[in-house]
Amino acid sequence: MTAFNRTGVSHTxxxxxxxxxxxxQHLWISIPFFISYIIALLGNSLLIFLILTRRSLHEPMFLFLCMLAGADIVLSTCTVPQALAIFWFRAGEISLDRCITQVFFLSSTFIYESGILLVMAFDRYVAICDPLRYTTVLTHALVGKTGVTVFLRSFGTIFPIIFLLKRLTFCKSNILSNTACKHIVLARVSCDDIRVNIWYGFFVLMSTLVVDVVLIFISYVLILRAVFHTPSRDARHKALNTCGSHVCVIILFYAPGIFSVLTQRFGRHISPHVHVLLASVCILAPPMLNPIIYGIKTKQIRDQVVHVFFTRRT
Known part of the structure; x- marks a missing residue:
């Protein structure tokens, strides 16, 4: 192997x-992948359509939800069609450039979603803790600037990973035991020192996802303190109900990811297919369930769906 490494041959x-x-079992496993992808496409596309075409939904909360739905479509489209090609046709061949491109879009979209969940928590904080200033604080201009800032953060933090992967020589193996290209999965089949990749991946995790989780937690501590200081029971119930769907989406987004990271770090004796399945849940579940959660728990969206599909046309 040492002699082979010295040749400088790198898989492309x-x-x-x-x-x-x-x-x-790939054929059977493909069924939930396919169903979840179709539901994610239809559900999130419907959300985007309703929010963009209905003036009553042009509020900050729904505009942020529109951004989240767009990210969900990108997140699932980055991986699920390729996974289905592997399951159905064993078409797992992928070029290095395409693999790195998938790493970039998958990672940056995941961080973008985390950022949108954070600003949605801020939206709920202003709506409950300072409702009289809600429309003056969260203007459409601020919503747009926030969306651009979250996008630039996700793009900027992941962009260096392209060069960190490009510098590596992939001479160990060109077999990746996964349904998609991941940063560290790809880096581990190189012959070079990947400590920079590992540490930069750790930096990205701490500076984005961990910071977002901490700030979301602080936001909800302040929200709960404000809610339980409200004398009216009906007002408390209404305030908590407006946060319910967001809390469900937060748990759905972060919980599988945290569990997956913990199993990779401490579950060395767990079968490789368990790690891959857990990572797949992180990508499959949020895009599929987010529109369902908001559709069920948000009256304005529910009313618009009923109007579109069940109102008789004259």
Missing amino acids: VFYLLGIPGLED
């Missing part, structure tokens, strides 16, 4: 295996 084509150890 890789092969994604899908879910290692469950190759004979």
